[in-house]
Amino acid sequence: MSTPDRESYTVGWICAVQTEYVAAQCFLDERHGKPESVHTNDNNHYTLGRIAGHNVVIAILPSGEYGISSATAVIKDMLHTFPNIRIGLMVGIGGGATTPKHDIRLGDIVVGAPRDGNGGVLQYDFGKMNQTLDQNEGQNQDQGQSFQCTGFLNQPPPILRTALAGLASRHEIDGHELDKAISDVLDRKPKLRKKYRRPDPSCDRLYKSEVIHSSKDEGCLATCGDDQSKLVSRPERSEEEEEGNNPAIHYGLIASANQLMKNAIIRDRLAKENNILCFEMEAAGLMNQFPCLVIRGICDYSDSHKNKEWQGYAAMAAAAYAKDLLCEVVPAKVAAERKITEVPGVLSSIERNVNEMRTNVQDTSDDVKSIARKMKSEKIDRWLSAPDPSTNYHKGLERRHEGSGTWFLKSKQFDEWRTSQKSSLLWLHGIPGCGKTILSSTIIERLESDPACQPLLYFYFDFTDTGKQTLENMLRVLISQLHHKLRDPSVQLESLYSSCADGRQQPTCRSLCETLSRMVEQAKEVWIILDALDECRTRGGSSTEGLLPWMSGILNSKQNIHLLTTSRLENDIKSEIENFTRIGSTEANHTAWPPDHIIPIQSSLISDDINAYIRMRVRQEESGLKRWRSHPEIQSEIEACLIGKANGMFRWAACQLDALKNCLEYRSLQKTLQSLPATLDETYARILRGIPQEHKQSAMRILQFLTYSARPLAIEEAIDAIAVDTEGDEYFNPKYRMPDRDEILCYCSSLVVAVSVEKDWRIGGGTYTELQLAHFSVKEYLTSDRLDNDINRHFQEIVAKGSIATVCLAYLLHLDHDVSTDELRNAYPLAQYCAQYWTDFATFAETKDDRLRIFIRKFFRGSHENPYRNCYSLYRPDDDGRDSFIHPYRSQPAPPLYYASLGGLLDPVKDLLDHGADVNAQAQNGTHCNALQAASAKGHEKITKLLLDHGADVNAQTKVASYYGSALRAASTEGHEGITKLLLDHGADVNAQTKGRGYDSALQAASAEGHAGITELLLNHGADVNARTPDEFELYSGALQAASNHGRERIIELLLNHGADVNAQGGFHGSALQAASVKGYERIVELLLNHGADVNAKGGYNGNALQAASVKGCERIIELLLNHGADVNAKCGFHGSALQAASVKGYERIVELLLNHGAGVNAQGGYYGNALQAASFSDHERIVELLLSHGADINAVGGLYDSALHAASRNGHSGVVNLLVSRGAYDPDNSDDSSESDADAKRRVSPAAEERSNSQSKRQRLEFTE
Structure with a gap:
């Protein structure tokens, strides 16, 4: 038939994908020829025809393009070529949002109709995305997202709304014949029947929101199954409901965005909050410029269970409804409507919108990536749990006066240290009280303002804070600071996080040292300030355990580090610094030590x-x-x-x-x-002598607490501590609290200070006032033998700790209230402290303090009373209090014998046993199963023997998993060799398989934790060196694998010498070689290979050793494995291949190394299908470029995202998208092969990867939600 001129077309019909385009054409009453001409810049493809007297233009988005901006661009070109168009239809497929209010099924139709004052379409990614964090492990991280939708768009034009109302009325009265109309089309065009007919209703499965589809290459039936526990229960529609109403039609709000909705949790939230019926990707690009109606056939449920089975029928249903709607519209009325092009400024507005939307897409993409990076960074911060040194820094600045430290900042030594082209050291030492910490803060402030001295890292060792007294915590702080100051995300830190089971394990001090070293190498040059080395408790030892050896190691490494430290002139510090600077000066032109790098802070x-x-x-x-x-x-x-x-x-x-x-x-x-007085000692003695007699008891108590406590006291805690009366009948009465809390400093002026402290942001932030000793020299004096005799007796450790324990118990015994823990904490500020620390003090003093023993006996014998229950609901000492805030109130805690044994209280244990305590009582609410296990875990050998002598079952285990499983495993894990021998001598089963978390036998635990003596002891007592874990989901299978994963070289040799099978398979890590490779232990990898480890053994999560090393980024181990014959193209594991693992992690040099060793660039398999998709998913643009230059198939299909282009676009990586498109990437979903379904597509994921993916909920190894 001849084609009418372009001015004759009044209806514009937009399709997004080929399936929709095919369906639309099938409902034309007559088909016209191609347009004779189109506008110069028109890139659309058109089908022209006639429906119910209307001349209709059907257009499709370009292949591979979808979303709001693409739809807007199609409209812009259409209006240039067909300027007489008056109304529009957006017809196609979408994802349903079933709610209790709306029973939406696959094949149903959703029409975007005005409801509740909105226009029918909501642009939800135009709103704000408020990011919150759910810190409970195991929660889907998307549950922490909240969308505020602000983009309600224009409603359809009146002519379409009127037609819609009329059609809906007719359907309600007489029903409709849409299903028959579809059947008629398929009878005329039988070739379309396979793809476009209605699927069997049994294929309509709505999975529960928490069920995630884990394989892109198989249908849901194969991957997710039809287990009713996974499915939302829905009654079948009755015949009455079906008659004349099949498919069902729903009218309401459609949500439109620039990205595909595949998250059921966000879907449910948006649907509930905004009454949304359907999700799609194009309509928001039309509504404000193109007066149209949006019609969607439902092909899926907007979740991870995407399938193409219903797409054909859903497209047909939407097109059939669109034709029915046009039949309701009188053509003459359409002709009377104003041309869209006559709306003032519409074309320029559309043009502007196209550009703005493209900008918005890029901005949104950048925002999403930024939020994702921030979320991951915050998650790593929580895992690192680094103490906050900024409190010390600010305190130093507050105490500084103007001009302080100028003598040093202007010195030649500081200038040379700061600007040296090689590693440099300055050590400032001085007498107590000479202002070293204030000077450190002054130096940090100066360097912070100097862009040339970045990144700057700093840490303050602090005698008042146990969290700031070790090398390990210093490393955590420096790593955290450097992570936030590096321009690019730290691959090394993310690798450490991944290697620790995605944050479910804590790193070793050794791994922290190695990670910081690699991060410094990435930064190229760093400046580090360490204050008060003398207040570090872990100064000596190895370079991965002691501060001073660590300093020696980094300064004599190849990294450029400027290290400035302060301390007193302690002999070990002086000797070590002089020694390693002497070593450094002999290194060939690397380390530059100024001749005066050791600076005494003298009075002059x-x-x-x-x-x-x-x-x-x-x-x-x-x-x-x-x-x-x-x-x-x-x-x-x-x-x-x-x-x-x-x-x-x-x-x-x-x-x-x-x-x-x-x-x-x-x-x-x-x-x-x-x-x-001439000295500080004389000064402190005079202050103590000057305390009035009526204040002396309170002053001594405050000083005792602050001298011997593990942490300072909050001022409210200190007030309650001095209000306790341990001599009278009423131990505590709130009316005896000081009325003016600030006056507490009057008791011991100059010795104590009140400091404003910021609360940890992890528990809500804010500030509180803390009472601290005024200076380290105060604590040193009070614990010395230089005090006056009448003062000295208060500060003898056994007396002071006994006094503190008695105060704590007296306070706890007052808490005879049946209230919640929150109420207790609020009403009694000292309660948490007493519950947490009383046993620490009592263990030290109970044998010498008769009054303390009376209080302990009274406390334990009242185990069924409120004070006992309140104490152990406030703080559970068997898990360091971690569970006290998660499960804050327990009706009945573990029995007294359990807690007395746990705390090492020998006399109370004897007393309880003498009074009939059940030695084998199960601790139902305890972390350990009984008293014997608790004592064994904590290293209380005398109590362990006492319990055994009273008949404790040496092999008792709980019915449910406890932390250790058995007493023998507890002692073996914690390194208590004497107790291990004692238990074995009393008949402990050396090969018992325990139910505890982490390890499955005593030998595995001792091997992993590095206790060589215990490992040998267990082997000599008959431990099976090759015992394997029966549960494939356990972390380790055997002692050798556990030792290899923890870097225990000496123990590995011991196990091998006792016949350990170097190729034993099983567990998460598969083999010992893989376990060592994923942690980067090069010497252990070499040791295992030399003992015959199979370099190509397959199994475990990472498949083989080469893939494990590629996940970790260990280039030298990869070279070692390849030199020993590792198959570079082995297909196994979650990532499918070593190349895919290195590509997704972003290790460019390793990708190149593997390619140079023959890695197949197009090898298929694994979670991401191929290396190119893996790199595209993770936004590693340079690796994408590298893979393409080595011949990667840019349109290879398979894996989680189908293609590299999908992986990049769905995760907002616009740079990678542009690169791929420029190299010829296209969208496989819009290919010409319309007959192929997912089930027919030739896509493969390795069986191992599929199996791992399907079991991810049990393993809890991965979070698939990106």
Whole structure:
């Protein structure tokens, strides 16, 4: 038939994909020829024809393109070529959102109709995405996302709304014949029947939201099954419902976005909050410029269970409805409508919108990537749990006076250290109280402002905070700081996180050292400030355990590190620094030590600072010396006296200034100045002697707590501590609390300070006031033998700890209230502290303190009373309190014998046993199964023997998994060799398979934890060196695999010498060789290979050793494995191949290495199908380029995302998308082969990868939601 001129077409019909385009053409009453001409810049493909008297233009989006911006571009070109179009239809397929309110099934139709004041289409990615974090492990991370949808778009034009209302009325009265219309089309065109007919209703499966489809290459029936427990229960539609109403038609809100909705959890949330019926990807690009109606046939449920089985029928259903709708519209009425092109500014608006949308798409893509990076970074931060050194930094700045530290910042040594082209060291040492920490903060502030000295890392060792006293925590802080300061994400840190079971395990100190070293190598140059080395508890040992050897290692490595440290002049620090700087100076032109890299902070250097500090304090209004402001000669006298005697000690000067505040007239001032103590010791002795008798008990108690506690006290805790009466009948009464909390400093002025501290952001943030000893020298003095006799007795460790324990127990015994733990914490601030620490103090003192024993006995014998229950609901000592906040209230805690044994309280254990305690009682709410296991885990050998002598079952295990499973495994895990021998001598089953978490036997536990003596002891007692884990989902299978994964070289040799099978298979890691390779232990890999390890053995999550090493990024191990004959193209494991593993992780050099060794660039298999898709998914553009240059098939099909282009586009990686498109990538979903379904497509995932994916919910190894 001849084609009418272009001016004759009044209806525009838009299709997104080929299936929709085919369906639309089938419902034309007559088909016209091609348009004689089109606009110069029109890139659309058109089919022209007639429906119900309307001349209709049907257009399709370009192959491989979809989304809002593409739809808008199609409209723009259509209106240039067909300027007389008056109305539009967007007809095709979409994803349904079934809710209790809307029973939407596959094959149904959703029409975008105005509801609740909105226009029928909601653009949900135009809203704001508020990112929150669900910190509970195992939760789908998308549950932490909340969308605020603000983009309600224009409603359809009145002419279409009127037709819609009329059609809906007719359908309600008489039903419809859409299904018959589809059948008639298929009878006329039988070739379409296979793809476009209605599938069997049994194929309509709605999976529960938490069920994730784990394989893209198989249908849901094969992959997810039809287990009713996975499916949403829905009654079948009755024949009455079906008659004249098949498919069902729903009217309401359609949600449109630029990305495919594949997340059931977000789908449900949006559907519930906004009453959404359907999700699609194009309509929002039309509604504000193109007056149209959106019609969607439902082909899936907008979740991960995408399938093409229903797409053909859904497209037919939507097209059939669209034709029915046009039959309701009188052509003359359409002709009377205004041309869309006549709407003022519409074409320019569409043009502008196309450009804006493309910009918005890029911005949204960037935002999504930024949010994803931030979420991952925050997750790693929570896992690292690094203490916050900024509190020390700010405290130092607050105590600094103007000009402090200038002598050092202007020094030649500092300048040379800062600007050296090679590694450099400065060590500043000085006497107690000379201002080292203040100087550190001054240096950090100076370097922070210098762009040339970045990245800057810093850490303060702190005697008041146990979290800031070890090498391990220092490493955590430096790694966290460097991670946030690097321009690119730290692949090394992410690799460490992955190797620790995605954060479900903690890294070793050794692995932290190695990770920091590699991160420093990535940064190329770093500046590190470490304050107060003398306050570190782990100074000696190996380079992965001790601070000083670690310093030696990094300074004599090939990395460029500028390290500045401060400390007292301690012998071990002096000796070690002199030694390793001597070694460094012999290294060939690497380490540059200035001749004066060791700088004593002498009084002559800091005299100006101290003088300025004294003058500032004397003349400061709020210093307490303002009474002398009208007597400048007296102020000068004070200054001269203090300056003359300070001798380089800020701390000494501060204490004298505090004492002078009490001088109310000149005579007492003169007398005090004439009798100033010469040293800090004399100063502290005078302060203690000056405490009034009525304040002495409270002062001693505060000082005892602060001297021997593991942490400072919150000021509210300290107030309650001094209000406790351990001598009377009423141990505590809130009315005896101090009315003015700030006056607590009056008890021991100058020895104690109140500090404002920021709460950990992980528990809500905010600030609180903390009571601390004023200086490390205060604690040193109080624990020395230099105190006066009457003071000394209070601070003998056994006396002080006994006193603290008694106060804690007296306070706990007062808590005879049946209330929640939150109420207890709020009403009794000291309760949490007492519950957590009382046994630590009591264990030390219980044998020498009779009164303490009375309190302990009273506490344990009241195990059925509130104080006992409240204590162990506030804090569970068997899991370090982790569960106390998750399960805060338990009706009945574990029995007293369990907690007494756990805490190492020998006399109470004897007392409880003598009074009939059941030695084998199960600790139902305990982490360990009984008292014997608790004592064995904590290393209490005397209690262990006592329990065994009273008949404790040495092989008892719980019915459910406890932390260790058995007493023998507990002792073996924790390294208690004496207890291990004791248990074995009492008949412990050396080969018992335990139900505890982590390890499955005593030998496996000892081997993994590095306890060589215990490992040998167990072997000598008959431990099966080749015992294997029966459960394939366990982390390790056998002791050798566990030892290899933890880097225990000596133990590996021991196990091999005792006949360990080097090729034993099983467990998550598959083999010992794979377990060592994934952690990067090169020497162990070599050791195993030399003992005959099969380099190509397959099994485990990573498939083989080569893939494991590629996941870790261990280039030298990869070379070692390849040199030993590793098959570079082996197909196995989650990633399918080593090349795919390296590609998804972003290791460019390893990808190149594998390719150079013959890795098949187009090898198929694994979770991502091929290496190109893996690299595209992870946004590694340079690797994509590298793979393409080696012949990667840019349109290869398979894997999670079908193709590399899909992987990049669906994750918002626009750079990779542009690269792929420029090289010829296209969308396989829009290919010409319309007859092939997913089930027919020749796509393969390795069986191992498929099996691993299907079992991911049990393993909890991966989070598939990106």
